[in-house]
Amino acid sequence: MNVAVLCENTSRDPALTPEHGLSLLVETAGRVILLDVGQSDAFAKNAERMGLSLADVDLAVLSHGHYDHGGGISAFFARNTHAPLYLSDRAFGAHYHGERYIGLDRTLAEHPRLRPVKEDTCLVSGVSILSSSVRALKHPIDASGLTVREGGVHHPEPFLHEQYLLVEEEGRRILFSGCSHRGVRNLLAWFSPDVLVGGLHLSGLDPSDEGDRQTLAAVAEEMERSGTRFLTGHCTGERAYAYLKERLGERIEAFSTGDRFRI
Numbered sequence: 001m002n003v004a005v006l007c008e009n010t011s012r013d014p015a016l017t018p019e020h021g022l023s024l025l026v027e028t029a030g031r032v033i034l035l036d037v038g039q040s041d042a043f044a045k046n047a048e049r050m051g052l053s054l055a056d057v058d059l060a061v062l063s064h065g066h067y068d069h070g071g072g073i074s075a076f077f078a079r080n081t082h083a084p085l086y087l088s089d090r091a092f093g094a095h096y097h098g099e100r101y102i103g104l105d106r107t108l109a110e111h112p113r114l115r116p117v118k119e120d121t122c123l124v125s126g127v128s129i130l131s132s133s134v135r136a137l138k139h140p141i142d143a144s145g146l147t148v149r150e151g152g153v154h155h156p157e158p159f160l161h162e163q164y165l166l167v168e169e170e171g172r173r174i175l176f177s178g179c180s181h182r183g184v185r186n187l188l189a190w191f192s193p194d195v196l197v198g199g200l201h202l203s204g205l206d207p208s209d210e211g212d213r214q215t216l217a218a219v220a221e222e223m224e225r226s227g228t229r230f231l232t233g234h235c236t237g238e239r240a241y242a243y244l245k246e247r248l249g250e251r252i253e254a255f256s257t258g259d260r261f262r263i
Contacts, residue, residue: 001028001169001263003197004052007043008233011257015049017042018257021068022178022199022234025052028167029126034060034083035165035176037072044075046257054079059123063178063198064162065091070104077113086129089116090161094149102146117163126168130175130191132182133160139185144204146181157181166191174263179235185222195229195263202244203237216240220247231255231263 004025011018023043026033034057037043047054057080062070065088073085095103108114121129143156159181167174175193179201187196202219205212223230223244230252232241244252255261 001026001167001174003027003231003261003263004047004050005233005255005257005259006046006050006052007038008255008257010233013258016046016258019068020234021071022063023069023072024176024197025057026165026167026176028169029124031058031124031127032056033058033127033165033167034076036061036063036069036178037076039068039071041072041075043072044079050258050260055081057083059083060085061123061129061163061165061176062087062091063164063176064088064159064181065093065095065104066179067102067104069178073105073108073111077111084113084115086115086117086121086123088131088133088161088163089118090133091116093161095157095161096147096149096154097145128166128168130164130166132162132164135186135190137182137186138189139183141181141183141186144201164191166193172263185219188222188226188228192226193228195231197231197263199234200230200232200236200240200244202240203235205237205240207239207243213243216243220244223248223252231261 006023009020019042021038022036023038024035060083092109119131119134146157147154148157162181165176172194174195177198179199184200207213233255
């Protein structure tokens, strides 16, 4: 399996545009899969500069309904005429950070190439979408100030619109998660992946703060126990990553815009 990072918060290549968001191109079993599309058309322009064609994408998956993962939907459809985009049936909800709307462009909600998903769904042999909305939390999560508005009232975001891409290849389970808003410990308990690729939603934690350090220590303990390998970026956070790197060593690596790796 080959993975190319089309867009992430950082870039080691000055010819490529980083932005707060995520977009990954996955090539596996003769298929090309796009996970997330960043917040603009930057992912598409980076793909062109990397010599990758979005026209070759067979199917696309949106991990959740936030702008920094789904803002480039129109840019993708403009460059690819056939691939369906699978997203949670809750993806177009009223997602907010304070008073700021951080959801998707609602004018796209009825686009004919969207494929709403309510539960675990097999896309093709060895490739599935796993829904978080059908699973009970085993560990508590922190909404980090994010809310969903229902009936004019803001409630702490439960992230029921989050879903994950699972690729089963050569006896291994490779799980792709945009942000892991529902908690990396829950993902490990639910899915037991051999490899977890994506953001870990730990950027708000500071290891120098005693409370945050205790939270990170609990997360790190579960990660160590799991035996999973982690390839991460975007919302994991530099301070949290440095802490986890010290604990997990070679089992965790950070990626950046333009990186390519084989799993």
